Amino acid sequence: MSRAAPHPVRISARLMLVVCGWLFLLQVAVILLTLGQTATETVGDGLLARTMETGAANAVTAVVVSFRGFDTLGEVTVLFLAATGIGLLFSARPERTGTNTGPGSLDEGLAEGNPPVPTMAAPPPERVLSQPNEILANGIRLIYPVLLLFGVYVVVHGHLSPGGGFQGGVIIATAFMLRMLADPSFVLPPIVIAVLESFSGSGFVLFGLIGLVLAGTFLGNVLPHSAASTGLLVSAGVIPLIYILVGIKVGAEVGAIFQDMLEHHPHQEH
Amino acid sequence: MLDALDTPGVHHALYAVGSMALFSIGLYGLLTRRHLLKIFMSLAIMEMAVYLLFIGLTTQPGRTAPILSDGLVEFAGTADPVPQALTLTALVIALAVLALGVSMSIRYHQLTGTTDVETMSALKDP
């Protein structure tokens, strides 16, 4: 633990190999022993039987957005948190420890308790992306609108076919990322991202609260969702609407994460 | 002759062995690697192993995706939708945590020039 010891106790890799191998055998043995006695009746069967009530043709979507929509709300919250944090980490240059000038001196008292960081080991990390080559630039020019359209398609058909808000949102974000690689001047305006993520996140919660007021439970389905309309684009009540919000949210957050990591520009946020 | 291999028991056993092997590889990497990015890779491998186990053990050969299309009118003979939905959720959470961890590592590397967890000692006893 202490710094005086020149070599901290390092557990030998070979010992670890033995430990992990032993754990592997143990886990496999336990799982194989249990295989004969896995659950015969699961919650999934019960939910499948009731999926028809939601009017969604895709049972996974019915589970993700409706039956377990609360999990999904939590999940977009984690994504929001991560994007917020990454924006924070990559925003302004953090103050180097040990400097007494600038706005950093305000929290000097708090930062001072740490041993000085070897500043010589901190090269200025200005990374310049190389200029995109012709193939990249033109290829992406071709594929960008198609990707966007495909992403939107996947989002709005989430209740009908494989896919949905996450998958489509990530496709849209990928389109943005490719565009950023091909065109260094392409920027997702931070203000637009902030508006989109606030709108979609709070929209999700508001749908939940509307469900609470009108349908009696949080995230209850308040729009018509008859089983007869199953398979149509306009069906399943609020499910596609919530999934579209999720798509916007995921697209905006993941796009913002890509942008922060690429460090095109100082990300101003307050 | 090979039909015997296409039974649920064999499939599940294969999934169990494979995913636990992945899990152990991830655990081994986590315990022995010192580079921050390799630690995050090991964590990701462990997570993937858990998803694989989940998806593999809750379906059976011959089941279809739980989606009403191609003439299906009722959910019969389909896979359990809950593990798929949960995996989708867990996947996005893991992605978010991983992206955050990598970003923190990048920032830490920019500040101190180190990526080795064992040299991270600013917080130990002085």
Add this chain to the structure above:
Amino acid sequence: MDQILLQSPLLTPTPIWLIALPLLVAFLSPLWGRARWPLLFGVHLGLFALALWLLAGVQDGPLIETLVIAPPLGIHLHADAVSLLLVALLTFAVALVAAFLWQGARAPHWQSRQAFVLIMLLSAGCNGMLLTGDLFNLYVFIEIAGVSAYLLSALRRDAAALEAGLKYLIIGAVSAVFILFATVLTYITTGTLNLAAIGMAFADIPAAMQILIGLLLLVGLGIKAELFPFNVWVPEIYRGSDPEASALFSGVVVKAFLFVLFNLVFLILADPAVVGRWLMILGGVTMVIAELTALRQRDLRRMLAYSSLGQVGLITLALGFAETTVVAGGLFHLVNHTLAKLLLFMVAALMLSRASSGHLDALTGIARRLPLAAGLFVLGSLSMLGLPPLAGFMSKLWIMAGFAEAGVFWPIALILLGALLEAAYFFRWIALFYRPVPAPRLASDPVGLPTASSAVTWPLLVLAVLLIGFGLAPVLLEPALNLAAEVLLDRSGAIEAVMGVRP
């Protein structure tokens, strides 16, 4: 129409608001501008009032709120006398930290929008963990609280803070993998995720699998609840983070995880005696080792971190006994520890803003410059080590009386030993604060710090008043705590409320 409006959930709030409101306010964070801190404070005060109001309604039985589809198929919120008591405690704690930051935090990283979002979502995550009745949903809320906590500890963005954040993130991700693994195995073997349904089905799955799931959950939750031997990372993170963030970790997050751990033990296991005994041993070991290590610490934040571990060990020791009076005492100690640790960490924040570091030498004689803060530190530490008439004394007395009643004496010896060690190191620090120092070292305040307004001390005074008040009149809390302990231990009641049948 009037009838519908009167019954509308907007007018009769349900537990979901405890989670949905912080989420909504956090998502709308760009709108709030400069009103962020008052809003954080106000929202949490409102949630505290709501939790108390709901608490009054669950005296006779838990309130089950269905989300979309009735349990055991769907997710539900399980608001009972113990979870709502903890929600009330934690929202109150967050409100006080928010008030402290509103008045006291002058550092730029605390002024940012992100800090507001992180604290808001930390509290939403903890409320969700306390209220949810679904295992996978629990995992999701653990991640919300976890990610906010990693970011809060890295908020300062210098090397030390990033190191703390990275270590927290790695250890937290490991814990999350284990919890997820346990969740997956539970679904595969029982086919359900609802905690009450798992409680009914758990005894039927093979014993080896029960042990594997139990161990995975113990490792996962033990890491987050800071139990030995999974807690070696804690002091480093508390040292690297700002004391305000550490106050939230020690006072709020750990408490939520302790509840989750014991709720799972008492709900899922038909006979929690064996596991409870092991947890008691873990708690005792955690307490003794942490208190012994705290003796040697020369950094204020590390010392407080070890002291926090010691108290967590004590609470685990008490809750693991699974007997109503001891558990009630353990819950009382949990409340007291939250109050006292908030007080100590906020005092530490005040001191660190005036001293050059958190090291012993730098804090020598600080009482001359910050008399009120030093006095409050004395009060908090006296309550921590259990001197009458403070609250910490009463809770330790309850726990020991409960053990004595049951005829088990080794925990009493351990608790007394722990209190002795606590006295040793707290008095060392107190003596140091009041040691006279040569004038020149007093004269210069560090670089032009804007002095925090005196309003910053009122959250501290509120805590001090509560510590004295609960110490003088524990009867204020007694009925609520006894009921909470009964509800926590009443497995069949909790399962019946959800499933409709007694196990």
